[in-house]
Amino acid sequence: MHSRYRFVGIAVGALLLSVVVAGPIRAAVKTERIISGLNQPLYVTAAPGDASRLFIVEKGGTIKIYDRNSGTVLATPFLNLAGQVSTSGERGLLGLAFHPDYASNGEFFINYTNLNGATQISRILVSGDANVADVASQQPVLSFAQPASNHNGGWLAFSPIDNYLYIASGDGGPGHDPGNNGQNPNTLLGAMLRIDVNGDDYPLDTSTNYAIPASNPFVTGGGAAEVWAYGLRNPWRDGFDRANGDLYIADVGQESFEEVNFQRADSTGGENYGWRVREGFGPTPTGGIGDDAPADNVDPIYVYPHGSGTFEGGSITGGYVYRGPITPLSGQYFFGDFGSSHIWSLEVDRDAEAVVAGSLTDWTAAFTPDVGTIGSIASFGEDADGNLYIVDIYGGEVFLLTADPLTGDANGDFLVDGLDYLVWANHFGDDPAADPPGAPANGDFNGDGRVDGLDYVAWAENFGADLDGSVAVPEPGALALCTVAGAVALLRRRR
Secondary structure (H helix, E strand, O other): OOHHHHHHHHHHHHHHHHHOOOOOOOOOEEEEEEEOOOOOEEEEEOOOOOOOEEEEEEOOOEEEEEEOOOOEEOOOOOEEOOOOOOOOOOOOEEEEEEOOOHHHHOEEEEEEEOOOOOEEEEEEEEOOOOOOEEEEEEEEEEEEOOOOOOOOOOOEEEOOOOOOEEEEEOOOOOOOOOOOHHHOOOOOOOEEEEEEOOOOOOOOOOOOOOEOOOOOOOOOOOOOOOEEEEOOOOEOOOEEOOOOOOEEEEEOOOOOEEEEEEEOOOOOOOOEOOOOOEEOOEEOOOOOOOOOOOOOEOOOOEEEEEOOOOOOEOOEEEEEEOOOOOHHHOOOEEEEEOOOOOEEEEOEEOOOOEEOOOOOEEOOOOOOEOOOOOOOEEEEEEOOOOOEEEEEOOOOEEEEEEEOOOOOOOOOOOOOOHHHHHHHHHHOOOOHHHOOOOOOOOOOOOOOOOOOHHHHHHHHHOOOOOOOOOOOOOOHHHHHHHHHHHHHHHHHHHO
C-alpha cells in the first residue's frame, strides 16, 4: 500500500477522535461448562504431555476420561474401584497423580480411603488399551489409619523439580485435632509427606513399596521419615507451580480462618504451619487449644475469615498458579471457597514469600459460566497446556477458564493499546479476505471485511480495556497522544 494512503488513514482516524464515544467494555475472561452429569467429581488432571485427554476423579471410585478433541466423556471408565472404596463422610477416591515417566512406564498413583477407612496410596498400570487401566495391577505403596471419616486430605502430585511424590494428609479429625496430630511430626497425619516411588526401602513388606528421599528433613530422626512438613489441619487441593516448582498448600480452617501456605521450590522441608495451636496468623480462637507460635512456626501468606463478604467464606479449595494460554493471568494463583463459591486470585513475591500488594482479585462474577452454575467447588485442575478447570462436586460439572478476544486487541495480549493501533495503521486500506490463511491480525476490528476508519473507531472505543474490563477508557487526549506517537513511528519506518 502507498504511504500517502496510510497517512490519509491516520488522518481520518485522528479526525474521528472528535466523535468517538467510549462504549461499554465487555470482560474477555469467562468460563465454559464442558462436562455435566458426573457423579460427585472431585478432581481433574492430565497425564504428562497428553494434550488430548482429561482424567476425572469421582468420589465413588471411578476415573473417567474426557476427550478434549471430541468434547465427550468416554463411555468406559479409565478405572473403576467399585467395592474397594469407603465413601462415608469425606472419604472416597480423593487423588490421582501420573508418574513423570507415564508415557514410557504407564504408572499412575491414587489416594483413596479403603474399606477400613484408612488412607491407601496405590500404584496402578495402564492396560494395553491407553484408555483403560489394569485394575488387577494395583500395588499398595503406603497406607495409614484415619481416626475419623473427615480430614483425610487426599491430594498427591509429583514435584516438577525433584520428581518425588508429595501426599497431603489431614489431621485425622474430627475437630480441634484431639490427638494433637498436627503438632506431632512423628505421625503421618496433619502433614505433607514426600516419598520416592522409584525405590523400595522395605523389600520384605509387600504392602509398603517406596523409598525415603535422603534429603527429607526427619530422615535421621525427630519425626517420621516420610514427613516433609507438618502443622496442617486438612490440606485440600494443593498445587505445584509448573513453572518453578513452588508449592501452595490450601489448609481448611476450624471455625474462624482459611489459609494459604507457601513453600518455595528450594525449601529443605521441615516447616511447621502451626495447627493445632495456630489458625491463620494467631492462636486458634476456639476449642481451648490456641497457644503461642512454636519456634519453627511458619505463618500462612494469606488468610481470610469465615463470613459472607466478598473475600470471606467457610472452607478453602486450593488451586494453581496459572500458566495457560491467557497470558495476562500468568503467575496468578487461583483458589476458591467450597461454601461461598467465591473464586479469587493473588500473586506471590517469591523472594519476600508474601502476597504482592494489590494483587488480590475477586473473579466470581467474571467467571459466571455460559451454562450451569459454579458451586460447591471441590477442586481446580490443569491440563497439559496449562488451562485451568473448576470442578463442582454436587452439580456434577467441570468448567474451563477461557477468554474471548477484546475488540481492538490485534496482537492477542488482552490489552487494547498503542501496539494494536500500529497494526491497524499498517493495514489501513487492506482487504483482509486477500490475506493468506493463518495471517496475523490485520486491523479489521469490526469484522466488515475492510480495514478503515470504522475499525479505528472500534479500537478507540475500547482503548485501555484489559482482560476483565476493569481499566476505564481514557479521555480522548490520551487517544490522540497514542495516535500521534503511532503516526510518527510509522512515518519514520517509511523513510
